[in-house]
């Protein structure tokens with residue numbers, strides 16, 4: 256259980272260094288980190304320097320907090336995250352969300368790479384997350400209750416902000432992007448799923464599958480933040496394409512190929528939320 260003092264220590268460290276009063280923070284998932292290069296008046300802080308921040312051990316995750324100005328507003332971009340499959344607890348992978356809350360951040364944009372489960376999706380699609388399913392993992396809020404970060408029991412009926420979703424849809428439309436919408440299904444990894452698991456996920460209502468995001472979204476909701484989630488469909492999930500295999504190479508290559516288009520869309524959304 257992480258005590259309140261740890262979050263406070265981390266927030267106090269960052270408050271001395273970042274551009275003041277950030278309202279929005281953006282988490283850039285696998286291979287999607289280049290948006291952080293567009294900030295002005297930048298301060299870059301490696302996660303390893305920030306007290307309490309878990310270190311991402313995955314190559315495609317830079318592990319860098321970037322504070323700067325984006326469309327005239329202070330913002331924080333987090334390039335890379337840690338995952339439960341690396342051995343961290345749900346509470347640890349969401350550590351930074353509570354720190355952001357202490358810094359005054361009230362809007363959190365979460366991005367990720369995900370496998371397409373909905374058979375009408377294509378590799379290269381972007382999916383606006385409308386909701387998520389996380390059945391098989393514990394809550395990041397499990398254990399000792401810290402009232403500074405919200406209620407003991409909290410509502411997730413509108414976890415992914417309807418207001419921000421409308422803005423995202425409008426931005427996609429303006430750019431001629433066909434934006435998919437759907438339910439993100441969390442799986443713990445690090446192995447990709449079996450074809451039978453993917454069929455089960457589809458039956459249960461999942462449209463995309465991935466190994467991140469849900470703990471951070473839940474933690475943000477508990478803190479009262481508005482959350483937007485966007486998935487990049489980097490591959491079709493296991494068993495959908497006959498005789499093909501799911502690989503990290505495909506995930507990172509697709510993410511790299513899409514990163515410019517993704518950045519363009521996210522830039523517009525972030526500037527309007």
Ligand code: HPA
Nearest residue numbers: 368369370464465466492
């Ligand atoms: N499964 C789980 N996580 C993923 C996938 C997938 O197919 N693609 C990208 N992240």
